[in-house]
Amino acid sequence: MSDELRQLAKAISKVENLDFQALADAATLPLDSAAVHVIGVTGPPGGGKSTLCNQLIKELAVHHRVAALLVDPSSPFSGGAILGDRIRMQALVSNPNVYIRSLSNRGNVGGVASSLVSILRLLMHNGFRYIVIETIGAGQSEVKIASIADTTLVVSVPNLGDDIQAFKSGILEIADILIINKADLPGADSLYSALRESAQNPRLGWTPPLCQTIATEGTGISALLEEIHNHGHWLRQEGRLLEKRKRAAKFEFLELSRMLLQKHLDAVPAEVLARNLNRKGINLLQKLNKVYDELLNTFSEV
């Protein structure tokens, strides 16, 4: 068992490091298992995402194998990172049903790591029934998690601003389930009324429920789990889950190609790049466009 886990952990590192062999191996693993439920958790820094994940994982792991992917931001200067989400999950470390992995976003904007979907393939292959993804602390536009997770939970907390914040576009719109955490704090009631409006808007046939939790005490967790399962059941009807996973696979390719481009660009000194963009910038972009065209044509031939 521990050997298997070690291999999984090492395979994840290789995928994270964009090792082509590892990515190709991962790509052969199916992403369409309907037995697996991928749950994304996003929301502002300090909103209680890790504590909430800890509670959810604890409950789910009573009967099932659960994997947690915890994404934290990398430093824009050194590229290093402090990955500290495990601190809220200490009791889960020795639970044999739980695998916890911290990931740096490695400069990828949008709240997640670019290799996340490939890592999902590895985890599904290793028999995890639930996969919980915690994004980096998100503001208003970090919405990539919705392209990856089956069910997206958006955590909100009282006193972050007035009701106009709840009215804006972006992160609130991607919620399959809205959560008011720290619901015992003053201001929770006005947040509830502000969010109720967003929550009651059906999106593609699903009306996001609005849950209230106090994650540190475990309050509201069982009601939240029920809503998560409800959404899971709904997804499994009429091929919705499969549709989601297909979009995740497309997203995986987009993110990896973006990351590859960035990796190559990083290797070119800014001065050299700037000089050449001025001179033959249009040419470069045209060439790139042509490569994409050719690539996509090979797709349609199959």
Place this chain on the structure above:
Amino acid sequence: MTPIRVLIAKPGLDGHDRGAKVVSRALRDAGMEVIYTGLRQSPEQIVLAAIQEDVDIVGLSCLSGAHNSLFPKVVEGLRAKGAEDIVVFGGGVIPDADIPGLIAAGIEAVFTPGTSLEEIVSWVRKRVQKNHE
């Protein structure tokens, strides 16, 4: 460029985490990915976290005097799980007289108060590079 992955952990019942945090930040500023597990970890928890996170190296911080019993347990635990390639180093208020014993038990370096951050960062980098060769 593959970032070095480091686990910084505080084994045992010791609440003094300033040093661990300062070292974590220095390693981050040197471009490493630092998994910080927080206070009051058992050696078993540290071993499991190191394996789950696939780290290259584990740094243990102890200021309570229990280093002689706790540090070697982490090394033993890693060996028992076939993860002896994960390097272990330590730091804290550790008497000079204890250091040879810790080194013999497989803690490859021990950094005591007064060590510069540059020294720790450069040792970690060199040691992990050596492992990758």
